Amino acid sequence: MAKLRSLLLVTLLASLSTVIAESWKVQDINLILAAPGGAKKAEHKLEYPYAVKELAADPSDVLKFSFKIDNKEKPHQAMVVFQSQDEFQDEIMVAASVKSSGKGRFDLNFNKADAKFRYGTRKYSMTFLVGGPKIDEPYKYNLGHIQVQGPTSNPATRPARLHYKAQPEIHHQFRPDQKLINTAISGLFTILVLTPFAALFFLWSKLGIKFEPLQALTSKPFDLITAVTFFGSLAGIEFVFYSYWTHVTLFPVLQALGVLSVVAFISGRYVLSAVQTRRLQRTAGSAKKEL
Structure with a gap:
């Protein structure tokens, strides 16, 4: 107890000397x-x-x-x-x-x-x-x-004293909302834009085109998952751009694009590598048949 009191006294004296030194x-x-x-x-x-x-x-x-x-x-x-x-x-x-x-x-x-x-x-x-x-x-x-004492000659001129008072209220006028095109006309042109794609798929069905890459992907589940991931990431990037155009702010868009871009790069690199491998295999097979 005596040691504690001595320590407190020394601390008090040190703090007092610090206060005196700081004046x-x-x-x-x-x-x-x-x-x-x-x-x-x-x-x-x-x-x-x-x-x-x-x-x-x-x-x-x-x-x-x-x-x-x-x-x-x-x-x-x-x-x-x-x-x-x-x-x-x-x-x-x-x-x-x-x-x-x-x-x-x-x-x-x-x-x-x-x-x-x-x-x-x-x-x-x-x-x-x-x-x-x-x-x-x-x-x-x-x-x-x-x-x-003020000078007897050439005294300085005091500037006029400023009197502050309330100014007239400012009413800001916003521009009226931009008029949108009629919904029926917008829908008609949307259908016209999608018509070539419908015609394309119809002609593909008539020509009997076979989607060999899709068949090859279904035979290898990992390749199929990678391809779905790649195209899904591309669709996600397009959706992010659409969201930024409609209602989302910049920083959330950048965060989402950062994640989706990494996924698209990794999966896309693997998908392109698989496509190139299958292409080389088909080329080698064709060369053997000719021989």
């Missing part, structure tokens, strides 16, 4: 607001969860943001999300470049940044985000708020 360690977070000449207007060294209460920036100011990540794993993305505190809720994402040493930074010139900063004087919330593929929990830090 982001961000330090030395600095936020500097500088004038165009480089003079610092405000400087804040931030530590979670402290947030900047209020920053006021002119259009020509530069916001400098830097930090350091102490994890062995480097982040896939590190950025600050600016969200306007008005009805539009515009989001502006500014990505930071992170070096192999873990130090990251960006310089944001409001005059050259996203046009959304130039839609007028607005207040923005600043959220610092760090994420990577090997650490599940992202780092999120609310840095505070900043008010950016």
Whole structure:
């Protein structure tokens, strides 16, 4: 029992250390607001969860943001999300470049940044985000708020706001069913197509044609079974084609054709070989009679 408790304690400590190792360690977070000449207007060294209460920036100011990540794993993305505190809720994402040493930074010139900063004087919330593929929990830090003054000249024009509303209902019209030919006419032409075959069988009966291959097959049961299998597989293939034309989809047709084709190939090869053997035997018999 004591060993079991020790094992559980070790497992718990190992899992706790894994959770701690999988959290982001961000330090030395600095936020500097500088004038165009480089003079610092405000400087804040931030530590979670402290947030900047209020920053006021002119259009020509530069916001400098830097930090350091102490994890062995480097982040896939590190950025600050600016969200306007008005009805539009515009989001502006500014990505930071992170070096192999873990130090990251960006310089944001409001005059050259996203046009959304130039839609007028607005207040923005600043959220610092760090994420990577090997650490599940992202780092999120609310840095505070900043008010950016709109430009006095050449302000950006906000696009017209889209208003979504229900559109008129679309009524799709299908083509009417194709008219089929009259059943009597179709039956008449079917009879006309079958008439030559009836005439053929009638003439064969009058001429007294003997089906020697059929007689030879009946004398050998295995040859007869093979021939029936071969012609049956051919009839099955024709039936599959008919079914595909009328109601069956493609994939069942391919499966059936795959099976029937193998059966037709094997049985047909044997039937043709048997026919060739009988032909050679008849030729040899005729040659002996002539001699």
